[in-house]
Structure formats: structure tokens, C-alpha cells
Amino acid sequence: MTDSPVSTRPRLIVTADDFGLHTAVNQAVERGYREGVLRAASLMVTAPAVADAVARARQLPGLAVGLHLVLADGQSALPPSRIPDLVDARGNFGDNMVRDGFRFFFLPHVRRQLATEIRAQFEAFAATGLPLDHVNAHKHFHLHPTVLSLMLSIGRDYGLRAVRWPAEPGSGPWLKPWLALMRHRLRRAGVRTNDHVFGIRHTGGMDEQALLDVVQGLPAGLSELYLHPAIHGELTPAMSDYRHADELAALLSPRVRQAVAEHCLLCRGFSDPAAA
Numbered sequence: 001m002t003d004s005p006v007s008t009r010p011r012l013i014v015t016a017d018d019f020g021l022h023t024a025v026n027q028a029v030e031r032g033y034r035e036g037v038l039r040a041a042s043l044m045v046t047a048p049a050v051a052d053a054v055a056r057a058r059q060l061p062g063l064a065v066g067l068h069l070v071l072a073d074g075q076s077a078l079p080p081s082r083i084p085d086l087v088d089a090r091g092n093f094g095d096n097m098v099r100d101g102f103r104f105f106f107l108p109h110v111r112r113q114l115a116t117e118i119r120a121q122f123e124a125f126a127a128t129g130l131p132l133d134h135v136n137a138h139k140h141f142h143l144h145p146t147v148l149s150l151m152l153s154i155g156r157d158y159g160l161r162a163v164r165w166p167a168e169p170g171s172g173p174w175l176k177p178w179l180a181l182m183r184h185r186l187r188r189a190g191v192r193t194n195d196h197v198f199g200i201r202h203t204g205g206m207d208e209q210a211l212l213d214v215v216q217g218l219p220a221g222l223s224e225l226y227l228h229p230a231i232h233g234e235l236t237p238a239m240s241d242y243r244h245a246d247e248l249a250a251l252l253s254p255r256v257r258q259a260v261a262e263h264c265l266l267c268r269g270f271s272d273p274a275a276a
Helices: 023-035 050-058 097-106 108-128 138-143 145-158 173-188 208-216 244-252 254-263
Strands: 011-019 040-043 064-069 135-137 196-198 222-227
Touching (some): 011 023, 011 064, 023 050, 023 244, 064 138, 097 145, 138 145, 138 173, 145 173, 208 254, 222 244, 244 254
Parallel strands (some): 064 135
16 A cells, blocks of 8 residues: 555645744744744743733644743843853843853753753743643754753653754754764654754745745655744844845745645644654
């Protein structure tokens, strides 16, 4: 007995990151879901517009929402007095991820604070009452072995079942050992993950043509395509060159919707049985 044409098609999850960062992002997520091909979003539980994001998600029960852990270039869940070696006096993480990565790995007191903060962010997500579809980290910091270990061990208490594997076809060879180790650990933990990811190489510039190129050339298996849509740009200095509105337009594009219908099976997040 052979598989049907539908079952053998590449599977695709389309995700918006930074849900909760700004109302402009939240509005784009809602439009992308209602009018376009967006089916998942990763929630920053410490971001300024998180309450608005959660309220919108509750009105979109088909939207698969996950936790976007923030451990760099963002706000902490805990006050600075609880995690003084992770954040500044205002509770902001830095953006020197290489330095912080060494500190996470080699300094036990820093790891203890990191574990406390990660648990606080899982707890904040649980408090929303939204089902946890997946977990990933801002700027893919969960590629770091210490962050991944804590994510997996703490996440078990909160129903973690899926994690983004940030492996884009054509990634640099220096990443391959880290990605292989990460994939091995995810499989050993029994955590669902994607086979490919798209959005790293053209981050901030996933416009209509970029989406068409991805969708029309999807490899076999489960792919996740992630974007940073918003109804306008200039959200943060770190994303000053991101074309947020173009990414939203791509999600709403009739050409993209047609390409998705022709080339792949669109999944409603990692919890969708079709994504298994």
C-alpha cells in the first residue's frame, strides 16, 4: 500500500517570533493567522505587549503558541536582585552572547541564576493558560548546551513537547557539530522537533519572494519557517534593518497561499498530528 500524495508532501509550520514585543507585532500575528498562512507564534512573556498578545491568542484558538525564551537582548522575568549576574540594574539582558555563553557553562552560580530565570519564564507562560505548543529561544540561544539542558529539564514540569532545531539548509560547517549534538539530545529526550528551519539566512527580510523560494523548494520532512512580522517597522534598535511590514505582506500574499496549497501540507504548530 502506498502513501497518498498528501501524506508524502513536505510539511510546513509557519511561525511568527517575538509575539508580545509590540502591539504592531501582535496585530500582524492576528492578521497573518486570520488572513494568511501563519499558524504559530512564539511568545515573549516578559515583553511590553505580552498582555495584548495573550488576549489576542485567546481569541484565536487555532493559533499554536509557544514560549520564546529571552536570555539575551531583552527583559528578564525576575527582578535584578534575584539574578544580578544575568541582567543590569533595569533587568535587561545584554547582547554579548559569546561572553554570556562562557559564563553559563563555567560558572555554577551563574547557571543557578539562569535556571531560576528560565523556570520563571515557563511559569509566566503557564499562567497565561495557553497550551504550550513549542519552546525556542530568542536569537537561538537554546543552541547553547547549558541553555538546552535547563530548557529540557525545567520544561518537563510545564509540558514541553517540541523545540525548534535551528538547522537551515546550507548552514556554515562550524555549526554542524553543535546542531548534531542538539538533535541527538532532543531525540534522546523524546522531544518533537523540525527537520529543517528557514528564516536564519534572510532574517528580517522574509518577503514574498523569499517565502515563495522556500515553499517551492521545500525538502522532505517537517520544516519550520519563521518570520518577524509587524504592521510597521522601527520596533527596536536591534531590528532597525528588519522589513517587518514586508514580512507581513508575504504572509498575506495570494501567491504564497497558492504555493503553500500546491507544494506542502500546512501544519498548525508542532502539536498538529500531521507534524508528528
